[in-house]
Amino acid sequence: MAAKLGSDRVAFVKGQIQDLALDVAALNGYLAQHPISTAEDLLALRAWQDRQRQTAPLIKDNSVDLVVSNCVLNLVHDSDKEQLIREIFRVVKPGGRVAISDIISDEAVPAHLKQDPQLWSGCISGALQEHEFLEAFRAAGFIAISYDKWENQPWQVVEGIEFRAVTITAVKPAGSVCLDKGHAVIYRGPYSEVYDDEGHVYYRGQRMAVCERNYQLLTGNAYGDDFIGIAPAQAQAGKPWDCATGTLRAVAATKGAVHEDQCHPGGGCC
Ligand SMILES: C[S@@+](CC[C@H](N)C(=O)[O-])C[C@H]1O[C@@H](n2cnc3c(N)ncnc32)[C@H](O)[C@@H]1O
Known part of the structure; x- marks a missing residue:
């Protein structure tokens, strides 16, 4: 196949989509050496499969x-x-x-x-x-x-x-640590509000407070051009995110001022 394609950057491997860790070619090799005829053989096979998935995953x-x-x-x-x-x-x-x-x-x-x-x-x-x-x-x-x-x-x-x-x-989202460093996004529309897949709401035209991780997601490729990103005016060390969804970011916080109390439980503005 590599000769046909003129390149060997393509590899064909054999597996099941619901178990991408198990290499079916390796499984065939094991079965050729260890035919299954007893319950003990079957248990040994299962143990071998578990080891394979851990130590030599197909993907x-x-x-x-x-x-x-x-x-x-x-x-x-x-x-x-x-x-x-x-x-x-x-x-x-x-x-x-x-x-x-x-x-x-x-x-x-x-x-x-x-x-x-x-x-x-x-x-x-x-x-x-x-x-x-x-x-x-x-x-x-x-x-x-x-x-x-x-x-x-x-x-x-x-x-x-x-x-x-x-x-x-x-x-697949990158990053799991959600630090509040003063970022905001504005949802452009056309809907009056939207929710992302993690349950956060964005009101059209409002400066919504977001953590740095969500800022990167919303202004990256995943959401096309739906959000305008507004980085903090002053770099902040960041603290663990504890704002409710729907929290607005004070305009001042994104153009110079730093507010102590950046969010209110229940989603109000700072
Ligand atoms: C409808 S065909 C589609 C084939 C190919 N993707 C295409 O577009 O022409 C389904 C293929 O999925 C394979 N298949 C079925 N169950 C599978 C599984 N659990 N894991 C991986 N492939 C599977 C079948 O062997 C068959 O080749």
């Missing part, structure tokens, strides 16, 4: 810039879907992105359709419902989750339920 934590997937998530059993999205989150670098195309349903898929193996392999039964698909990525910790593409025309209609192709994009 390491925080190692991937961009995960692209087309029509695979719906094929994973419902009980493994949460783990599958956690795995995607695990391998993406902080600040890295995902672009996931899949089939979604407009209504919940009933049990009798889920039990139909042909509909499973046909990318129908395992489809998440349209809001669940986004929520699963939010629950895993992604932010800036959006429907990038939405086919108006359903791909298939089964018992009145529309199954359509969509693509979502999302970002």
